[in-house]
Amino acid sequence: MSRAAEVLRLARAKGWMIATAESCTGGLVAAALTDVPGSSDVFDRGFLTYSYPAKVAMLGVRQDTLDAVGAVSEEVARQMAEGACEASDAVLSVAITGVAGPGASGSKPEGLVHFATTSPTGTVHSVKEFGPLGREAVRRASVDHALELLLDRLI
Template sequence: MTVLAVQVLEAARAKSRRIATAESCTGGMVSAALTDIAGSSDVFDRGFVTYTNTAKTEMLGVRGATLEAVGAVSEEVAREMALGALVNSDAQIAVSITGIAGPGGSEFKPEGRVCFGIATQAGCQTETIEFGALGRDKVRINACDHALSLLLAAATSM
């Protein structure tokens, strides 16, 4: 995780871009990975840990209607989270993560399903990754790594 986080910071720094995160199931792991690196404050603007639906609505502007219609673990909510992080920060790149780390899940939203959003001024892309029932720790670590990969790709392509 550390090497990837260093690459994210270097890429964003090279383009004079700032980063924000909006995390649910990872509980701040992406923010921690970035801020574990000395000097990250010139790139990392802020992180939102929005574990509850209320927090998603209050801090990021996720619409209650979206949460009711599709649930928190959805690309629609990941999109609103990422865009909300951009609007509520001084960042030019924002990543969002919302998923089911486990244990548990359902037939319709199984354990290991994680939805991501990556937003810039050019727009927002979303995707869903099915990590599977790897166990809570591994799902969260994989989600964190994937979010860092999305940040790296966004920072490199700007």
């Protein structure tokens, strides 16, 4: 069974709906979950919020946070995950914001990705430094990690 299918199976058993809030992965986590037949009874929606205005408008990320620390940060990842649950019927969400590459963004190197998950027990942050693997590899590694984080919250 794929990781995505296992996430859906466990969420179904708990009666939990899932939402995603994605930036650098461009909707790939939502795609992985919805590739599984029958996912519509557990997957509520995905938010693709690449720009600052989208993060603010769709997820309620605070503009002052974006201005102070930038999108690639623990604070923004947490606000994205929490906002995804608030703006949906989901009780479990995962948020991803990072630098997929190529290149770095100021002091934030290529491959730096912040994650957050929100569930009924609260919000948890995770950060990975995948390194300069290239855009596609960083995005794929981020999807794998996001699915693992969802599994951790469901077990």
